[in-house]
Structures are given as C-alpha cells and as structure tokens.
Amino acid sequence: xxxxxxxxxxxxxxxxxxxxxxxxxxxxxxxxxxxxxxxxxxxxxxxxxxxxxxxxxxxxxxxxxxxxxxxxxxxxxxxxxxxxxxxxxxxxxxxxxxxxxxxxxxxxxxxxxxxxxxxxxxxxxxxxxxxxxxxxxxxxxxxxxxxxxxxxxxxxxxxxxxxxxxxxxxxxxxxxxxxxxxxxxxxxxxxxxxxxxxxxxxxxxxxxxxxxx
Numbered sequence: 068x069x070x071x072x073x074x075x076x077x078x079x080x081x082x083x084x085x086x087x088x089x090x091x092x093x094x095x096x097x098x099x100x101x102x103x104x105x106x107x108x109x110x111x112x113x114x115x116x117x118x119x120x121x122x123x124x125x126x127x128x129x130x131x132x133x134x135x136x137x138x139x140x141x142x143x144x145x146x147x148x149x150x151x152x153x154x155x156x157x158x159x160x161x162x163x164x165x166x167x168x169x170x171x172x173x174x175x176x177x178x179x180x181x182x183x184x185x186x187x188x189x190x191x192x193x194x195x196x197x198x199x200x201x202x203x204x205x206x207x208x209x210x211x212x213x214x215x216x217x218x219x220x221x222x223x224x225x226x227x228x229x230x231x232x233x234x235x236x237x238x239x240x241x242x243x244x245x246x247x248x249x250x251x252x253x254x255x256x257x258x259x260x261x262x263x264x265x266x267x268x269x270x271x272x273x274x275x276x277x278x279x280x
Contacts, residue, residue, distance in 0.1 A: 072257060072261060073094070075094055075096055075097075075108035075109050076094070076096060076097050077094055077097055078093055078094065078097040078098055079092065079093060080092065080093075080094050080111065090117045091113055091114050091115060091116075091117045091147075092111055092112070092113045093111060093112060093113075093117075093121060094108075094109065094110070094111050095110050095111060095112055095121065095139065095145075096108060096110070098112075098121040099121050099122045099125075100122075101122040101126075101129070101131070102131055103129050103130070103131065103133050103135065103136050103137065104122060104126065104129065104136065104137045104138075104139070105136060105137070105138045105139070106138075106139045107139060107140045107141030107142070107143070107189065107253075108141050108142075109141055109142045109257075110139050110140065110141060110142060110143035110144075110145070111143075111144060111145065112125060112145040112146075112149070113145070113146060113147055114147050114148075115147050124150075125145070125149065125150060125151055126150070126151040126153055127150065128152060128153050128155045128156035129151070129153040129155060130155055133153065133154070133155040134154075134155075134181035134182070135153055135154040135155060135181065135182050135183060135184050135185070135201070136184045136185075137151050137153055137184070137185050137187075138184060138185070138186045138187065139187045139191075140187055140188045140189035140190070140191065140207070140253065141189045141190070141253040141254070142189055142190045142253050143187060143189065143190065143191045143192070143193070144191070144192045144193070145193050146192075146193060146194050146195040146196075146197075146213070147195050147196075148195050148196040148197075149193050149194075149195070149196065149197050149198075149199070150197075150198055150199070151185055151199045152198055152199065152200055152201060153182070153185055153201055154181070154182020154183060154184075154185070154201040154202060155182070156201065157179050157182055157201060158179060159177055159178065159179040160179075182201050182202060183201065183202035184202070185199060185200075185201060185202060185203050185204075186203075186204045186205070187199070187203075187205045188205055188206045188207035188208070188209065188223065189207045189208070189251075189253040189254075190207060190208050190253055191205055191206075191207070191208065191209045191210075191211070192209075192210045192211065193211040194210070194211055194212050194213035194214070194215065195213040195214070196213055196214045197211045197212070197213065197214060197215045197216070197217065198215070198216045198217070199211075199217050199218075200216065200217060200218035201218075202218070202219075203217050203218050203219060203220075203221070204219070204220045204221070205217065205221045206220075206221055206222050206223030206224070206225070207223045207224070207247070207248065207253075208223050208224040208238065208244075208247060209221050209222075209223065209224065209225055209226075209227065210225075210226045210227070210238065211227055211228070211232070212226070212227065212228030212229070212232070212235075213228075214228075214230070215227060215228050215229060215230065215232040216229075216230040216231055216232055217231075217232040218231065218232070221234070222234065222237075223244060223247075223248060224237060224238045224239055224243075224244045224247065225237050225238065226238060239270075239272075242272075243272050246272060246275060246276055247275075249279070250275060250278065250279070252267060252275075263275070263278065266278075
C-alpha cells in the first residue's frame with residue numbers, strides 16, 4: 068500500500084525503515100514560528116545535529132525585532148550547515164570605523180539603517196554549508212553549490228557556486244525556463260503535482276507543455 072505524501076504541517080516528514088521519524092529533517096513551516104520569516108509549504112531543511120531552534124540555526128542574526136525579513140518559497144531544499152546572514156548582522160561601514168558602539172552603551176549613531184529582505188524563490192536547492200548574504204535574491208529553480216557564498220540577484224534556473232558565487236550555467240534552455248516560469252508548478256494543488264512527478268523529475272518539457280491551462 069502506498070504511503071501517503073506528507074502534509075506540509077508535518078514536523079518530521081521523513082519516516083525511516085523502522086517506522087520512526089527522522090529527527091534531522093523538518094518541514095520548516097512546522098518547525099519555525101518566527102515573525103520575520105515567511106516560508107512556503109514543503110520547504111525542508113536537514114541537519115546531522117538537529118537543533119532545538121531551527122530559526123536560530125538557519126538565520127542566527129534575524130531577531131524578532133529585525134526590520135528585514137527572510138522569505139523562502141515552496142519546495143525548497145536546504146542542506147546541513149546552510150546559513151542565511153541577514154541584514155541585522157551588518158555593521159555601519161560608511162564612516163571611519165565599523166565598531167558597533169551602540170550595543171556596548173554608545174550612541175545610536177553607530178547603528179546602520181535597515182537592510183533589505185533576503186528572498187529565496189521556489190524549488191531552490193541550497194547545498195551543504197552555503198552562506199546566503201544579506202539582501203540576496205535567488206530565483207526559482209536555482210541550485211546553490213556546497214560552500215557557496217551568495218549575494219546579489221541570481222537568475223532563475225541557474226547553477227551557482229564559489230566564493231563569491233558566480234553563475235556556472237543555466238540548467239535548461241531559455242524556452243524551457245520560460246515554460247517553467249509560466250507553469251509555476253509549485254503553486255499547483257499537491258495532488259496535481261504528484262500526478263506530474265514523472266514529467267517534472269525526468270525533465271519532460273513536452274509533457275509539461277501539454278499542461279498549460
């Protein structure tokens with residue numbers, strides 16, 4: 068009998084062969100309740116040493132009072148050791164010193180202004196140990212290589228790697244990228260997505276093109 072697909076509000080969606088849940092993998096919407104984080108359904112993170120506080124593990128500088136947000140789309144895959152270095156980690160660096168006098172009792176003049184949101188698209192795979200810098204905007208379908216340090220804007224369906232990260236290649240032709248961006252399969256009802264797994268996982272653009280509505 069087929070195992071039902073995990074609900075997006077399941078904390079530990081991976082079930083091991085002995086029937087126990089895998090504590091090191093979580094659907095983030097079920098694991099995180101943070102006022103400055105917005106996370107889409109089915110996006111998950113994994114860790115070999117699962118934390119008690121997944122928000123602090125993933126985005127240690129994103130505080131409840133931070134002005135910026137971390138936005139993560141649907142169906143994202145976040146490997147062990149990934150961190151989002153959000154804008155509240157910044158020091159003011161437009162003067163002669165970057166020292167944060169304010170946090171030690173000095174004047175607020177040393178505090179930088181609010182920084183930008185960090186936005187991750189849908190179906191983004193972020194490899195082990197990658198660092199996503201403040202204000203990064205990573206497009207749908209991007210693959211981020213292990214250990215990459217990513218800032219700026221990353222076009223949809225590209226592969227990036229390195230420090231600083233650079234685009235290595237596009238995953239698909241411009242026509243296929245246009246099709247995927249038009250279909251936005253991640254927004255479909257889960258039953259429709261599951262019925263289309265073969266076309267999605269095998270890269271069958273012809274079959275997907277027939278699903279245009």
